[in-house]
Amino acid sequence: MSRPGLDQGPGDGPLAIICGGGSLPFVVADAVQRRGRRVVLFAVRGWADPQRVAAYSHHWSTLGRFGRFCRVAREEGCREVVFIGVLMRPKLSQIGLDLGTLKVFPKIITAFRGGDDHMLTSFARIFEQHGFRLRGAHEVAPEILVGEGPLGRYGASARDEADIARGLALIEAAGHFDVGQATVVADGHVLAIEAAEGTDQMLARVAELRRLRRVQMPHGVGVLIKAPKPGQDRRFDLPAIGPQTIAGVARAGLAGLAVVAGETIVAEPQAVAVAADRDKIFVVGVRGHGGAG
């Protein structure tokens, strides 16, 4: 049996994209294809969007079918893998184990015990032990990352900059607990910290607190700050923004949002800039705390 992928240098050959929910997998796939590289989607059943998956060379699978993934990916000539898209922590009983998975089972059990970062890093190690190189979306398509400075027409005020600094410091402090990729800070006050609920729901909560007048700061005060957790494995789960983030920031009555330049994926940057300008919201890439790998 030929294993063409194993004879190619890093960065060559088709890229396997293990594809969860949301639009990010397709943003990455498109960017990689524009660079002239072939992609093969391994769409995770129940999460990946079937209509969008159909437009690419693809295979359907469940998360648990690791043995099958290894075989098919090798047949396709892939030796690099990107793991991207929404994928909630599955129940062990729902994974659908195959033989190849059972062999690495003790490692997976261990991976499930720790926090998310621990789990993801363990997965990465398992892939690498089977001859695949795990890549981050930022490595295979750096043009999808937010750069330094404003993305649209508006910029951050001095008060916004103070809120951004406070938010970044809080994310760093909370991140040691494997939590908190985002926070909302308004005039020095932390209005919300994200944990399991996700950024969109956190923004909806701030909007609701404002509506109920439990937050009484004027409209246009406050910033959404998103940053990778310190020590987070950047090959998984880089923070991402898209047009729906702008909509959430606008509904929450904030001045804008700040992300870490070079460590945040922006889906549809043009649409983000247009939406931000229309809603008079700033989007800015800032330098992070730099503590992470």
Next chain:
Amino acid sequence: MSRPGLDQGPGDGPLAIICGGGSLPFVVADAVQRRGRRVVLFAVRGWADPQRVAAYSHHWSTLGRFGRFCRVAREEGCREVVFIGVLMRPKLSQIGLDLGTLKVFPKIITAFRGGDDHMLTSFARIFEQHGFRLRGAHEVAPEILVGEGPLGRYGASARDEADIARGLALIEAAGHFDVGQATVVADGHVLAIEAAEGTDQMLARVAELRRLRRVQMPHGVGVLIKAPKPGQDRRFDLPAIGPQTIAGVARAGLAGLAVVAGETIVAEPQAVAVAADRDKIFVVGVRGHGGAG
């Protein structure tokens, strides 16, 4: 004009209770009265419950009428003040300033700029400069505090204890940002951190994440941990639990809740124990991180 309060020693004379929303002011007032001390409620219009206030010696006021408060409290013979109950950060324009307030206005503006703790500590200093001693609810009625150990029939498992330790550490870390008096930790994973939304809403969020299967841990895994922020002025805003906290913990599918012994008010301890036992939920007072004043 006689100022009887000013001639008495600390702890003597009637106690002025500046009374915000919720039931805690009455829990404190009842406990103080049971000790044979007179209370005078200064009920904050728009927040304090008029029906319950009516059962006590009281005066209505707005937050801004500091000059009037000083005069009336002195006439009543009060020289100690407790400040308790829900009181959202008001808009400056809604406070309704009087002359005595205008005199301390620059200090109040300063107080509004910082985080909550900063604001509260500044308020305390202003009271003290006008001859009043600010007391914490825990000083005037220590019997309303949670003691060490379980409150009801159930106790924490070893896994719960690990979650409790992690939650306390997170509250300490986040507390340096003047945020996060509570968190939910389940088998090492931080599911939620409280900011401006309050504990009840945070618990409702965890219940919803479970309902949507975005948190897939089994029912009965996870702990609500509440603790004062490090450095929090204990004379304001001690964490509090009551029967509704138990109801929220039960709906969120958690095993129980942990609070810091000696630094948490329990409204209706009997009702809390009965509700916890009925829902098979543990309530435990633990030692805090001890970093706070």
